[in-house]
Amino acid sequence: QSALTQPASVSGSPGQSITISCTGTNSDVGNYNLVSWYQHHPGKAPKLIIYDVTKRPSGVSNHFSGSKSGNTASLTISGLQSDDEADYYCCSYEGGSNSWVFGGGTRLTVL
């Protein structure tokens, strides 16, 4: 199973909005609404921030939002804050192999 494609890095200033894309195929992102997103501060436990494409777990800030169009899912972070600086990973169920595939990760820098 091939990794989903994410940009290696994105950046933005405090208060701005950024979007991270996650491109897969019609065997994963395009065929299932089982896309999730994780925030990872290195050295800490990764944290679920979006599941089922658009849903936010309890306690996760509403400045995180998710969407999907075709084979590409997106994570939008609005009103950037300094503690949003982290690595972000998308993940999708892959039906052909009954497995899970992650994106390569995107490093977000808050300028």
Place this chain on the structure above:
Amino acid sequence: EVQLVESGGGLVEPGGSLRLSCATSGFNFNDAWMSWVRQAPGKGLEWVGRIKSKRGGETKEYAAPVKGRFIISRDDSQNTLDLQMNSLRIEDTGVYFCVWVNVGWFHSWGLGTLVTVSS
């Protein structure tokens, strides 16, 4: 509070074996599906495998790179998850995370344990 604490990582030679464990608390482990996810140095996350609950048949699935070499098991009496890793390769090096799976997403993660495969 949900807690997942991995242990058992270390340095092992190529071809060797290592057993990782994950101690859990704060949720109903008996009904939980569990996974291992790893991260090679400087790389992204990679799903390793999953075990369903006993009620789900304890079915196991593995990623292609580890299938036939790694075995996931669980002890519901101790609320622990294990990963037996055999025939280890250099490319198995990384941090291994224990994860509570909720249907289609990875709900809660541990801090991970580092496995280094090197001669």
